[in-house]
Amino acid sequence: MFGKYISHSSRLLNRVLPHHCPICDCETSHYGLCAACWSGLSFITAPICLRCGRPVFGTAGTDLCVPCLQDPPLLQTQRALLRYDEGSKALILPFKHASRLDLTPLLAQMMLARFQELVSDEHLIIPVPLHITRRLYRSYNQSAELARHLCTLSDRRGQFDPLMCYRRKATRPLGKHNAKVRAKILKGAFAIRPKRLSKLKGRKILIIDDVRTTGYTTTEMARTLLQAGATQVDSLTLARIL
Ligand SMILES: [Zn+2]
Ligand SMILES: [Zn+2]
Numbered sequence: 465m466f467g468k469y470i471s472h473s474s475r476l477l478n479r480v481l482p483h484h485c486p487i488c489d490c491e492t493s494h495y496g497l498c499a500a501c502w503s504g505l506s507f508i509t510a511p512i513c514l515r516c517g518r519p520v521f522g523t524a525g526t527d528l529c530v531p532c533l534q535d536p537p538l539l540q541t542q543r544a545l546l547r548y549d550e551g552s553k554a555l556i557l558p559f560k561h562a563s564r565l566d567l568t569p570l571l572a573q574m575m576l577a578r579f580q581e582l583v584s585d586e587h588l589i590i591p592v593p594l595h596i597t598r599r600l601y602r603s604y605n606q607s608a609e610l611a612r613h614l615c616t617l618s619d620r621r622g623q624f625d626p627l628m629c630y631r632r633k634a635t636r637p638l639g640k641h642n643a644k645v646r647a648k649i650l651k652g653a654f655a656i657r658p659k660r661l662s663k664l665k666g667r668k669i670l671i672i673d674d675v676r677t678t679g680y681t682t683t684e685m686a687r688t689l690l691q692a693g694a695t696q697v698d699s700l701t702l703a704r705i706l
Pocket of ligand 2: 515
């Protein structure tokens with residue numbers, strides 16, 4: 465009886481209170497992005513490399529890209545929803561830097577199908593951690609918020625462990641540096657909390673991240689997790705630079 469009343473009330477509210485697009489603030493008839501902002505997003509779709517998730521063209525009899533064939537990454541399966549470009553920046557930058565946590569349910573809903581393709585009952589689901597100084601400055605970890613919502617939406621809250629992995633070093637942006645310098649900056653950047661080690665052993669890990677730039681961060685995280693006893697590390701990212 466109450467369910468009927470609530471559903472009637474929410475239909476009424478929808479009519480009284482118009483929805484607004486969270487990017488451009490135009491009035492919409494539905495929850496979520498307006499058609500113009502939606503069409504500005506570039507979704508990463510097949511054909512992709514089954515390992516690193518990069519779009520591939522003319523795969524010549526293999527499902528892997530050339531770099532993955534030559535030097536397989538530590539991460540088993542990497543997937544991303546969007547290209548990181550002007551269209552997705554309009555959605556992601558406010559979420560990441562301007563405390564727009566109200567965008568989390570929408571972003572998690574958009575990522576949900578990819579998440580469900582990757583996740584299994586054997587996975588523990590963890591976010592890319594922020595260093596404590598950045599966490600205090602920003603007051604939230606956007607990747608942890610995405611992971612928490614994805615676990616709630618898929619009824620996997622028992623598999624969510626936001627505290628398993630932490631950052632020991634506050635690393636500076638890696639963009640300008642070459643591979644050797646990046647590796648040096650990130651070496652030892654992550655650690656596993658000692659009390660979590662027994663829980664981690666023999667498990668698969670799914671890392672949730674907001675933006676993948678070089679991939680070095682999740683690779684270093686995967687190295688730490690595998691050395692500590694994880695059997696496989698996968699990642700799902702909201703957007704990646706291509
Ligand atoms: Zn819009
Ligand atoms: Zn690949």
